[in-house]
Amino acid sequence: MGSGNCRKHAQRPKLVTLENTDLPSLAQYIKSNKCKNIVLMPIQRHIISGVSTSAGIPDFRSPETGLYSNLARLKLPYPEAVFEIGYFRRNPVPFYTLAQELYPGKFRPTIAHSFIRLLHDKGLLLKCFTQNIDTLERRAGVPDEKIIEAHGSFAAQRCIDCQAPYDDFLIKVHIKEKTIPRCDGCRGLVKPDIVFFGESLPEDFIESIPLLQQADLLIVMGTSLTVHPFAMLAGLVETKCPRVLINLEEVGDFSHRTDDVLLLGRCDEMVRELCQELGWEEDLDELWKDTENSIEKDEDDEDDEDRAELANEIASLTSAIEQSLSIAKTPPPSSTKTTIDSPKSENDVKETPEPKSSSNKTDTSQEK
Numbered sequence: 001m002g003s004g005n006c007r008k009h010a011q012r013p014k015l016v017t018l019e020n021t022d023l024p025s026l027a028q029y030i031k032s033n034k035c036k037n038i039v040l041m042p043i044q045r046h047i048i049s050g051v052s053t054s055a056g057i058p059d060f061r062s063p064e065t066g067l068y069s070n071l072a073r074l075k076l077p078y079p080e081a082v083f084e085i086g087y088f089r090r091n092p093v094p095f096y097t098l099a100q101e102l103y104p105g106k107f108r109p110t111i112a113h114s115f116i117r118l119l120h121d122k123g124l125l126l127k128c129f130t131q132n133i134d135t136l137e138r139r140a141g142v143p144d145e146k147i148i149e150a151h152g153s154f155a156a157q158r159c160i161d162c163q164a165p166y167d168d169f170l171i172k173v174h175i176k177e178k179t180i181p182r183c184d185g186c187r188g189l190v191k192p193d194i195v196f197f198g199e200s201l202p203e204d205f206i207e208s209i210p211l212l213q214q215a216d217l218l219i220v221m222g223t224s225l226t227v228h229p230f231a232m233l234a235g236l237v238e239t240k241c242p243r244v245l246i247n248l249e250e251v252g253d254f255s256h257r258t259d260d261v262l263l264l265g266r267c268d269e270m271v272r273e274l275c276q277e278l279g280w281e282e283d284l285d286e287l288w289k290d291t292e293n294s295i296e297k298d299e300d301d302e303d304d305e306d307r308a309e310l311a312n313e314i315a316s317l318t319s320a321i322e323q324s325l326s327i328a329k330t331p332p333p334s335s336t337k338t339t340i341d342s343p344k345s346e347n348d349v350k351e352t353p354e355p356k357s358s359s360n361k362t363d364t365s366q367e368k
């Protein structure tokens, strides 16, 4: 209202799609008939509310973190080995030890997750690209077909040799008991469909990338955007597609485009403000209330604080996968051979493993 942005301002280039880059203009656009396809990229590392992403990618190698010592106890040659397919083949115990803590059902989706569901309910959600493996989007009620899990997830599991699917209930039992599930057919190891270092990215992820061209709005939530392929994805929407960054701080090339909107603050709070502006706050609260019972309680669970701490440490570790996603700059939809390499060190960390085959290095950890 009265922003006068139709005039040519000397210091600001004219917006392409939005009236202005503020909250009311964004809300107005979302409610207009021009905005029909919204693409979401929730990249929250804070699976527990209260944990910020402001520090960027946490240093899981720090000896101060409990995770480091936990992993040391598991006698891993280096922390990332827990997510390496080659190492997993030789020794799946560390992964299944961590999986017990990581397994979905322990955490409640956040308000930001319910916001994605709300966009779906409003008929506006085109796709949700996520790099979280915690399945919280699903658990907030976003339908499977709307979710593209770039790193796979715990939603399914299969034999790493013959690829036969493995039973959902049985794997839960194994994970809970910290025992190793094996394929009924070939006795191969069973692994959740999480993308490990040295594995291909999921086909549906690669195939869905062109969908970004259809987006009328891109919303990126909670990220350092230093992480590939997501940093690259945000640049693939058309220039007329406004991009919204909901994050603690400005990252990536956000604000480089005229129609970029920065909502800086905690995701849950910013999402709530946006919903207030849209008149959707009640809907949001209702959806979030529905997630109340999504936590599967175990009698023998550790107390919440312990779990929260450990889960955060694991989140830090999994971010190593994000750091190292090496996807071709513009992958053709047919290419399914893109793989995740093991982390490349930027800080001369000696124990950085080699991509894929790491037999030489990992052998050093084994008894000779």
Ligand SMILES: [Zn+2]
Residues within 6 Å of the ligand: 159, 160, 161, 162, 163, 164, 183, 184, 185, 186, 187, 188
């Ligand atoms: Zn098998």
